[in-house]
Each structure stands twice: as C-alpha cells, then as structure tokens.
Amino acid sequence: MLNIQSVHKKYGASSVLNDISFQVNPGEIVGLVGENGAGKSTLLHIIATLQKASSGTLSLDKIPYKGRLKTVRKRIGFVPQEIAIWEDLTVEENMIFFEKLAWKKRSVSALRQLCLEMELHKWKEKVHTLSGGMKRKLNIAISLIHDPELLLLDEPTVGIDLKSKQEIMHYLKKLAKEEGKTIIYTSHDMDEIMNLCDYTYCLGQDAFYETFLTERGQEVIALS
C-alpha cells in the first residue's frame, strides 16, 4: 500500500503541491489528472523518489521513504513520459541491458515473454526502426523487469495508435488484477482514465477535470 501524508512541494516561493494526502491499495489502478502545471508530474516524481518533497511523509508497504530509499526504489517501476530506451540497440539488447543493471535477475526467455505479453513481437529489431506504439510498449516492459509492486506511468501512451493503446491498457489491467500491482497513471486522455482507472485523483484549482469525470460516472477525489 502506498501512503502519502501531508506532502508539500515548493520551488522557491512558488508552491506546487499543498498538503497532499492519499492512499493507494495493492491491485488498484489510480488516475492522476489536472491541468498543465497542476503538479501531476511533480507528485509522480516525488512518489518515484526522483524528487524530494519539501515536507510530508511517504511510505510503501509500511516502509518509509526517509532513510530507506534504496529499499523503496527496488519496489518501484517508473515509466517516464519520454521514451527512455537505447535507440541504437535492439529490443532484446535493451531488455538485456536493463536486466543486467536491475535488482532482480531474469532469464532471456523470461524477458522475451514479458515483451510478448505486451504484444511486442519484434525482438531482434533495432529500436529506431520500431513504431511509436512498439517503443512505448518497450518503455513499459523495461520498467517491469525487476517486477515492481508499484508502477508509476507518466503519460505512457502519448502519440500512439488506438490499437497499441488498447493493448497497453489491457496489459496494465491484467497486471493490477492478476498480479496485484499498484498502478498510478497520469494522462490528459480522459477516455483512457475512464477505461483504465478504478478512481481518479484530481490536482489543481480548476474543477474542469473533476466535473468532466464525475458527469461520466468516474469516482473522482480532489486533492487540493
């Protein structure tokens, strides 16, 4: 379970996150929405330990972030908005590269299976020859090599075709329901949020997203 208590984030005098508190249970897929600049990526980066909160406490499965970052990080998978893969290498080489540096060892066949589960079949192809959808799938697959309990996805389906989007969302649902992974998902695509997420946290002062999603039957919780 991810537990966030009274998290604040300031950049100089400017406050981005104010007293954010929430919990996410294992097996849940949670959406994180808000207008540009509302602090979605900042909050995601704080949960991912890539940025430090100005104040507040975080814990994952009762393991506090403070003083135990290494332990927490082993349990987190982070899918950045940018496609974070080696373009010069093949799909296979990318998977092997990150497996060698990962906490958990996996065989080449297990890595291949992971890709196949995501409908990523071009194992020997160089990444720069792949479509946007394939690259996005690989971007997610790499984040799952060490079998994390918490998966954080920062707009993971930007600029890809509908079929690839559907395949990715199908896989994420499977991860949550069958493997009990906790997933936090940010996106500007409300169809995606409604299709995928069990409920949604809304950041920022603008009530547009909250109203939009509530009207369409989505459970929405305002965070600030």
Add this chain to the structure above:
Amino acid sequence: MKATFQTRFLFWKRHWKSLLFWLFFPFVVTWFLIVQFATLQADTKVPVGIVLEEDTELVQDVVASLEDTPHIRPVILSEKEALNQLQKHELDSVFIFRNRYEESIERGSRNQLVKSYQSDMSFAYTPLRETVISYVQQDYSRAKTAFVVQRMGEAYGVEDIWSFDELITRSKEIVQEQKLLEVDFSFANDASSKGEESSSLLKTWHVWALFSMLATFMVFDWVIKEKRSAVAPRFTFGRYSLKQYLLLNMILYTSLLFAVDLLTMVLFKYVLQEAITIKLMFTLLSYRLLLTICIFIFSNWFKSTYMYYTMAFAIVLFVTLMSGALIPVEGIKAKFAWFNYINPLEVFLTSTYLSVWHVAGFVLLVLWYVWKGESDA
C-alpha cells in the same frame, strides 16, 4: 563489474567500427607521420656520390661513418655514373676513395687518398670535404699510433708484441667502450643533462601522446550521450546509480584504452623500432589515468556533444602548441617555471609518474562522486 562489462559490450558490439577507429587512430596516425617525416628527412639530406676503387674494411668503415652522419646521404656509384649525376646536379659532390687507400694509410701516407669533385651548385662541398677529411685523418692517426706502438715494442724488446690489426681493433674497441667522441654539454653549475636525455621518450611517443589525447576525447563522448539521455532516470531504480554506472564504465574504458596502449607499444617496436621498457609501461599507465580521469570529469560538464567536440579540438590544438611535444618551448619553460606544472603532457615528456593534473583530476572525481544532485530525493 561483470554486469557493467556486459552492458558496455552491447554498445561496443553495435559501434565496433567507430570504437576500433578511435582506439587505433593514435597508432596509425603516429606511424604514418613518423614514416612520412623520415622519408621527408631522407629526401632533404645532401646526396653525396661515393666511388670505391677498392673494397677494403677501412674504406667500408669510412662509408659507414658517412652514413651515420646527420644530413648526409652517401650514394655508392661507379666513377662514371657519379660524375654524370654530378653534372646533372643530382649529387652535391663526389668523393673517390682511390685504389690502395688502406695500404697507403697503413704505410702512414696521407697523399692522394681521396679525390673529390664539385659542381657550380655544390653548396655543401666544403663541410662535406671537411667531414671526409676528418674520417680519413682518424684512420690515419689510428694507423700511425699502431705503427708507433709497434716500433716502440721492437725498440724496447717486448716479446709478445701485438700485430698491427690487433692494435687497430683494440683502438676501435676503446673508442666504443669509453665513448671518447661523446661530449656532455652543460652550463656552469648546472647538472649534466646526459641522464635525462637518455631516459626521455622519443618523438614517436610525443606525437602519439597528442593523438591519444584527441582519441580519448572522441571515445569519451559516451559520457554526454548516456548521461544526458532520457534513459538516465532509469538508473534510480537499478542496482547502480547513474554515477556508479558512469564511474564503472570509466574504469572499463581506462582498462581497454590501456590495453590498446600496451599493444601500441608492441606495434611501435616492430614498425618503428621503439624500445619496450618497464618505465615506459608505467609512464603510459600514468598518462592513461591522467587522460581518462580528466576527460571524464571534463565531459561531465557538457550537455551537447557539439560543444564538447569543439572544446576538445581546441584543447588538443592548444596542448600541441604549448606542450613542447612537437614545437620546442624550452624558452618558455626557462622563463616561467610554473609552465611545467600546468603542461598536461609534462608527465609524459619527462617520463615522470605524477603531475598536478593527476591530483586535480582525482580530487575533482571524488567531489563529483560525493556531490548530491539537486534532483536526488
């Protein structure tokens, strides 16, 4: 380290052509330049026609001495061909070692031993004539001495007197053993430079040092490409932090480059007859560490490879001009004592093992490693 090697090998496998190019670039360019320079130097030597009317040991010794003389290129020809080439100004001058040269020397006669020709364009005739005369005079003096020693032996009734040939051979041995013709020049109160000269590296390694610096800059662009890539945040969730990954790779590259340095040393022995010594190995190791540590730290400052390449070329050009590896900078060194300390090639040129750059590089490396980035939670 095994995992780092395995991940690095994936890149090396993909980019083996460019890696191989830069690894052997210093060797190939140095080899090419040294060979070309030697050819050019040979072409700029004064061609001298040598005609041998007799083929005795004494005459061959003189020819060998002329061949060893800097700036002279003796060409052995027949008299007719030599004079023909002199007329066409293909030779500066012609020296004919007359028949019975050895016999005349042994008899103590100095007359009509060598006949010489010059043309209206023989600009080096006078110094060449003096050089030949000095070698003939040396042979004559040696023969004369042997003759006198023999006469003295006979006069004083020495029973086991040496033969003429034995005396000549022994005389040559003494010259070799005692290096009678080698002179150390030094200013008053200054230590002789003899020892330093004998241990200093040859020009081949000076040229190599500069191109090796350029190649190391080019090879180390991986730091910028990988540190600034979108992949960088992923290291937060792996076994190694980005800094550990970069540092381990730096060690890996240092090992690879040093292995190539040692291979280069062996190749230079075969193609350029350079000596292989333990001291040279340690000097190479010291220089390799200096290059990789400093260039690694340097590359960490850059966000774009374009700026990095520009600065790298500028630095190599500056070092080429200021280090003394190619262009003598003795005047600057004498006037500004601190110049030696800031010259990154000093450690290599003087075959020492430690410089201010080693210390600075190591301190900066430690600071870089312990400094926590702003984004680190």
